[in-house]
Amino acid sequence: MVLAARNENALEEVASSLQGDYLVVPTDIGKEEDCKNLIQQSIAKYGRIDILVNNAGISMRARFQDTQLDVIERLMQVNFWGSVYCTKYALSYLLDSKGSIVVISTTAGFVGLPGRTGYSASKFALHGFFDTLRSEHAKDGLHVAMIFPGFVASNIRKTALRADGSMQEESPRDEAKMRPPSDVANAVLKAVQKRKRQVLIGAQAKLVWWLKMLFPAWLEKQIGKHMRSEKDAPFNN
Numbered sequence: 001m002v003l004a005a006r007n008e009n010a011l012e013e014v015a016s017s018l019q020g021d022y023l024v025v026p027t028d029i030g031k032e033e034d035c036k037n038l039i040q041q042s043i044a045k046y047g048r049i050d051i052l053v054n055n056a057g058i059s060m061r062a063r064f065q066d067t068q069l070d071v072i073e074r075l076m077q078v079n080f081w082g083s084v085y086c087t088k089y090a091l092s093y094l095l096d097s098k099g100s101i102v103v104i105s106t107t108a109g110f111v112g113l114p115g116r117t118g119y120s121a122s123k124f125a126l127h128g129f130f131d132t133l134r135s136e137h138a139k140d141g142l143h144v145a146m147i148f149p150g151f152v153a154s155n156i157r158k159t160a161l162r163a164d165g166s167m168q169e170e171s172p173r174d175e176a177k178m179r180p181p182s183d184v185a186n187a188v189l190k191a192v193q194k195r196k197r198q199v200l201i202g203a204q205a206k207l208v209w210w211l212k213m214l215f216p217a218w219l220e221k222q223i224g225k226h227m228r229s230e231k232d233a234p235f236n237n
Contacts, residue, residue: 001021002025002046003023003024003025004026004029005026005027008024011024012024023042023045025042029078029085030077032085035085036085038086038089039089040089048096049093049097050099051101051192052094052099052100052102053188054101054104054126055102055104057079057082057122057156058078059119059156059160059161060072060075060115060116060117060118060162061116061161062161062162063114063163066163067117068165071162071164072118072121075119075161076121076122078122079126080129083103083126083130087101095142098141098142099143100145100191100192100195101130101142101145102188102191102192103126103144103145104147105127105146105148106150107149107205109124109126109146110148111220112223114223114227114235115233131144143195145199146199148200148209149179149187149201149202149205150202151178151179151204152179183201183202
């Protein structure tokens with residue numbers, strides 16, 4: 001198994017808690033060369049790639065009219081281009097192994113969230129890209145799975161970018177009430193084992209999916225109302 005992220009100390013801590021053979025590769029997936037190096041090191045050690053999990057991402061919390069454009073660019077670079085870079089360099093090996101590409105998205109990948117224009121845009125882009133990639137390789141044995149959890153307890157809200165690009169540093173939600181990350185990990189495992197194309201995690205994600213299909217205007221109003229109720233919401237009209 002290969003573990004990749006920017007924080008090498010955190011990676012080593014995770015690796016030390018696991019059993020088996022692990023390769024730690026410090027990687028900023030917003031940089032193409034880092035992604036290329038990640039795949040090259042993985043092949044040098046293991047000789048093949050069976051599963052690629054595109055999980056890294058950052059969020060934002062600001063009205064678009066107040067947001068600096070480089071904030072949106074940063075979100076797209078990490079959330080969208082990072083997955084594209086890693087997939088590009090891993091694809092030939094995944095085709096050889098008839099392996100799996102797993103993409104961790106969110107309900108914001110099919111429903112726009114107020115105050116998260118760049119975040120939702122990056123996740124919508126992932127959905128379109130990987131749906132198309134799946135179609136291109138429908139006869140090649142490549143498996144592509146999109147995972148859509150709702151709110152999950154993580155550091156993503158604390159590191160969310162404000163309008164000026166600074167980190168929020170405090171979550172506007174009660175993280176203790178969020179879905180545990182282990183639910184997402186278990187969903188990924190089942191998606192790979194059963195080669196599912198899409199997984200909606202939890203009743204909330206499933207409900208939002210169907211409401212988006214059936215009552216999009218009503219859902220938009222409800223989501224706006226819900227997001228405006230957050231602590232220190234960046235919009236109130």
